[in-house]
Amino acid sequence: MIRFLLSGIVFCALQAVAADVQPVKNAGPYVPSPQSVVSDMLRYADVGPGDFLVDLGSGDGRIVLTAAKVFGARGFGVEIKDELVKRANEAAKLEGLAERVEFIKADLFKTDISQATVITMYLLPDTVNLLKEKFLAELRPGTRIVSHDYPLTGWIPEKYVQMELEDKVQISGVTTTLIYLYVVPAKVQGQWKASMPPAVSRAPATLLLKQQLTRVSGSARLDGRDIPLEDVRLRGDRITFKLAGRKGEFSGQIKGRSIEGMLDGKTPWSATLGG
Ligand SMILES: C[S@@+](CC[C@H](N)C(=O)[O-])C[C@H]1O[C@@H](n2cnc3c(N)ncnc32)[C@H](O)[C@@H]1O
Incomplete structure (x- = not known):
């Protein structure tokens, strides 16, 4: 029995050591973003x-x-x-910013980023895409993500800017520079039990939403009839849509498993996930 327990402990310890010595994935070589691109990234993200x-x-x-x-x-x-972490922390001290910023030596893939309201990155194209799952799992809806040069494939950017910069030739060999801005969407996929204005539905209604990142489609079951949703837009925790063939725009704020909203900005409606 003791031998069995000991071999279990040794196995767990070896696993922990193996996890620690796993080589860090190189997400990209050190190539600084030109200062003009830094300013543009921060402006586009409205920091x-x-x-x-x-x-x-x-x-x-x-x-x-x-x-x-x-x-x-x-x-x-x-x-x-x-050496880069040290240099950055020294610059923060010199510029009197050490109270507000800090630089840590760590693997970006293993760093908790849930505190962020803005993420920036200038990394290799495959790395940027490896991070997609992490962004969706850890970041709050509405968090902005700005990527220098490489897109998150399959994710429609909120903004996309292309420019020609001489400074980039020595970095990437070409003048073309791209900046992509994304906004983390709330999770809305599923069946929502909705309370609609009486003019829309007298009986409790159902919203059926399908989601792929920021793209949302679906239908509403109103007084026993299924009506497709049109012009559905999801930006962070805000959703807007129309009912096909009917007047009026629904807007709403998603708060976890509930939506509080207005029809045409004046009549309230609400919904709860899983109804
Ligand atoms: C292209 S540079 C970008 C530097 C800076 N963000 C900028 O835009 O000026 C990419 C940086 O990522 C760092 N890096 C690469 N892999 C990393 C990893 N797994 N964890 C943390 N940093 C990493 C590199 O050392 C390099 O300094």
């Missing part, structure tokens, strides 16, 4: 004093430092290279 920004693979810290210095945000950078 402000209420934001907590996390730069994944923070290099010399320029994105987090600019976000704090120019836009008044707080945040941290996560970086795997010791």
Whole structure:
């Protein structure tokens, strides 16, 4: 029995050691974003004093430092290279920003990013896509994600800007520079029990929503009739839609498993997931 217990303990310890020594995935070489791109990334994400920004693979810290210095945000950078982390923390001290920003040496894939309201990254294209699941699992609806040069495939950007920059030639060999802005959508997939204005449905209604990232489609069951939804838009925790063939726009805010909304901005409606 004791031998059995001991071998179990040894096995668990070996597993823990194996997890610790797993090689860190290289998410991209150190190549700093030109300062003009940093400013554009932060402007497109509308960064402000209420934001907590996390730069994944923070290099010399320029994105987090600019976000704090120019836009008044707080945040941290996560970086795997010791000397870059040290340099960025020294710059934060020198610029009087150490109270609001910090740089940590860690693997970005294993870092808790749930505190972020803005994520920035300049990483390899495959890395950016490996992070999609992590973003959807950890980030709150409405969190903005800005990616320099590489898109999250299958995810429609809120904004997409292309420009030609001479500074980029020595970095990527071409002048073309891209900035993608995404907004983390709330999870709305499923059947919602809805309470609609009496003019829309007298009986309790049902909303059936299908979701693929920001794309949502579905139908409403109103007084026994199924009506398709039209012009469905989901941005963060805000949803709007129309009922096919009927007047009026429904808007709503998703709060976990409930939606509180208005029809044409004046008549309330609500819904609960799983009705
Ligand atoms: C292209 S640079 C971007 C630097 C900075 N974000 C900027 O835009 O100026 C990518 C950085 O990610 C870092 N990096 C690569 N893999 C990483 C990992 N697994 N965890 C944390 N940092 C990583 C690299 O050392 C490098 O400094």
